[in-house]
Amino acid sequence: MSETKTMTINMGPHHPATHGVLRLVLELEGETIVNATPHIGQLHRGIEKLAENMNYQQVIPLTDRLDYTAASLNNLGYCMTVEKLMGIDVPKRARYIRVIMSELARIMGHHLWLGSHALDIGAMTVVFYAFKDREKIMNINEELSGYRLTPSFLRIGGVAKDVTPDFIRSVREFIEVFPEALEGYHRLLTDNIIWRKRTMNIGTLSADEAMSWGFTGPSLRGSGVAYDVRKAFPYSSYDDFDFEIPVGDNGDVYDRYLVRMEEFKQSLKIIRQAVENLPEGPVNVDNPLVTNPAIEDVTEDISALIRRFKIQCEGPTAPAEEVYHAVEGSKGELGFYLVGDGTAQPYRLKIRSPCFLLTSALPRLIRGHMLSDVIAIIGSLDIVLGEIDR
Amino acid sequence: MNMQKVIRVSSRRQEKGKLIVPLLKGLVYTLKNLFSKKVTILYPEHRRAVSKRWRGLHRLKTDENGELKCVACGLCAVICPPEAIRMTPYEEDGGTRYPLEFFIDEIRCIYCGFCQEACPKDAIELTGVYDYVDYTRADLQFDIEKLKRPEDFIFKGK
Numbered sequence: 001m002s003e004t005k006t007m008t009i010n011m012g013p014h015h016p017a018t019h020g021v022l023r024l025v026l027e028l029e030g031e032t033i034v035n036a037t038p039h040i041g042q043l044h045r046g047i048e049k050l051a052e053n054m055n056y057q058q059v060i061p062l063t064d065r066l067d068y069t070a071a072s073l074n075n076l077g078y079c080m081t082v083e084k085l086m087g088i089d090v091p092k093r094a095r096y097i098r099v100i101m102s103e104l105a106r107i108m109g110h111h112l113w114l115g116s117h118a119l120d121i122g123a124m125t126v127v128f129y130a131f132k133d134r135e136k137i138m139n140i141n142e143e144l145s146g147y148r149l150t151p152s153f154l155r156i157g158g159v160a161k162d163v164t165p166d167f168i169r170s171v172r173e174f175i176e177v178f179p180e181a182l183e184g185y186h187r188l189l190t191d192n193i194i195w196r197k198r199t200m201n202i203g204t205l206s207a208d209e210a211m212s213w214g215f216t217g218p219s220l221r222g223s224g225v226a227y228d229v230r231k232a233f234p235y236s237s238y239d240d241f242d243f244e245i246p247v248g249d250n251g252d253v254y255d256r257y258l259v260r261m262e263e264f265k266q267s268l269k270i271i272r273q274a275v276e277n278l279p280e281g282p283v284n285v286d287n288p289l290v291t292n293p294a295i296e297d298v299t300e301d302i303s304a305l306i307r308r309f310k311i312q313c314e315g316p317t318a319p320a321e322e323v324y325h326a327v328e329g330s331k332g333e334l335g336f337y338l339v340g341d342g343t344a345q346p347y348r349l350k351i352r353s354p355c356f357l358l359t360s361a362l363p364r365l366i367r368g369h370m371l372s373d374v375i376a377i378i379g380s381l382d383i384v385l386g387e388i389d390r
Numbered sequence: 391m392n393m394q395k396v397i398r399v400s401s402r403r404q405e406k407g408k409l410i411v412p413l414l415k416g417l418v419y420t421l422k423n424l425f426s427k428k429v430t431i432l433y434p435e436h437r438r439a440v441s442k443r444w445r446g447l448h449r450l451k452t453d454e455n456g457e458l459k460c461v462a463c464g465l466c467a468v469i470c471p472p473e474a475i476r477m478t479p480y481e482e483d484g485g486t487r488y489p490l491e492f493f494i495d496e497i498r499c500i501y502c503g504f505c506q507e508a509c510p511k512d513a514i515e516l517t518g519v520y521d522y523v524d525y526t527r528a529d530l531q532f533d534i535e536k537l538k539r540p541e542d543f544i545f546k547g548k
């Protein structure tokens with residue numbers, strides 16, 4: 001009597017297709033996967049703990065390094081949480097600039113997903129085109145904030161600086177040229193028979209199951225649930241903009257792909273409305289507790305100088321309360337749970353990472369599929385380890 | 391949940407579609423791109439201009455007399471998230487205050503730009519210098535002299 005044995009293999013952590021440093025221990029029977037165990041923690045930098053020893057402003061650059069593919073979205077989530085805790089209302093112009101920044105970041109994140117997802121499956125060309133277009137957004141980021149990947153541009157109570165005419169011009173230019181590029185991606189992939197064979201009916205998850213796994217974002221919408229934080233709990237003036245939520249029906253890799261491809265278009269639509277209707281006004285709240293006095297005032301007015309010292313040395317204090325605020329990140333609902341203790345440092349900052357929950361469903365999604373489908377499934381969930389390990 | 395506008399993306403989905411035509415369409419697209427303008431540049435012979443707000447190597451600004459504007463107040467050091475700045479202040483009898491030593495650890499720095507935002511004297515700024523290399527870690531501890539002339543550290547090849 002012959003005996004069947006399973007084979008255990010190790011995938012990652014240095015596998016280029018695991019989007020960072022995810023280690024998967026796969027149990028194979030032939031080429032079919034019977035079990036998978038994800039191991040995380042290889043990128044742990046202790047961001048939550050670090051935040052407890054910094055003041056509220058100093059945490060902003062740390063959040064850039066969560067989901068570094070779409071850094072401004074993390075800034076937005078964190079800053080809005082702090083503002084909720086301190087009861088600060090951000091001026092409208094700043095809110096619009098934040099929306100532009102974060103939608104650009106979402107497109108950036110999706111570019112990286114598209115490029116690497118296609119590359120993992122074997123379509124090499126797309127990654128070059130995606131990165132070429134991603135570069136344009138990086139240039140926009142650079143124009144506005146001075147940094148390309150991690151802008152750290154948002155501040156508590158507003159944004160760091162006002163926009164420049166060059167910024168507006170290059171955003172408009174991007175809006176003009178991007179639809180054509182998007183059509184190009186579609187032409188390369190959407191109807192391509194190889195792409196369809198590799199992605200259709202792979203990693204299928206029903207709507208109920210996706211919800212019970214705690215899925216959010218495009219991965220949930222691919223399964224047919226129209227949940228989007230921007231619509232369900234509008235923040236930062238998102239209710240001013242007219243956009244639609246793309247949802248899939250089948251919950252497989254291909255539908256998640258289509259959802260994200262449509263999100264490109266919707267993000268562009270939001271950016272267009274925000275740029276064209278950018279209101280006039282200040283870009284920072286006028287609140288003596290958090291607003292850094294202008295340099296002109298500081299040289300003339302001693303009280304402004306003292307206030308500047310107070311804000312920079314100690315930082316704004318938050319009441320001893322706790323808040324939760326979530327934004328729609330490029331991967332799903334990115335939430336921050338913040339506990340203040342009356343000082344200028346957070347007592348506890350907990351980050352609800354959408355990718356962590358997506359990863360937890362990996363064994364369920366992978367089981368029963370072929371080894372080569374693992375990569376397609378990981379790619380379609382669009383996980384980023386910087387956010388999972390924090 | 392409030393009324394939402396929803397797009398059903400699966401209308402684009404074709405279970406049974408053409409096999410060859412989409413592949414050819416893709417090839418035509420790449421072929422067209424083959425003749426488009428190059429987007430890459432040959433570094434370091436050619437460089438792109440960086441934005442005015444670029445956050446690169448720091449400069450300690452000087453006034454008309456060549457004196458440092460910095461008064462060693464320490465605000466930049468205290469706001470710096472990775473604690474990359476350290477300084478020794480010195481105060482003369484007349485009340486003039488300046489930094490005796492001023493170090494920025496350019497390896498520790500994350501180029502967040504908080505120091506230039508915090509400075510009450512507009513004495514420190516981040517410049518457009520982004521490519522500087524050196525042999526040892528100690529060389530990248532920038533002191534006052536190095537911080538006065540960040541342009542000297544632009545990478546010139548070899």
Ligand code: SF4
Binds near residue numbers: 470471
């Ligand atoms: S740019 Fe940021 S990290 Fe670098 S020295 Fe200034 S405050 Fe510190």
Ligand code: SF4
Binds near residue numbers: 459462
């Ligand atoms: S904040 Fe400005 S003046 Fe104060 S120590 Fe730093 S560079 Fe000097």
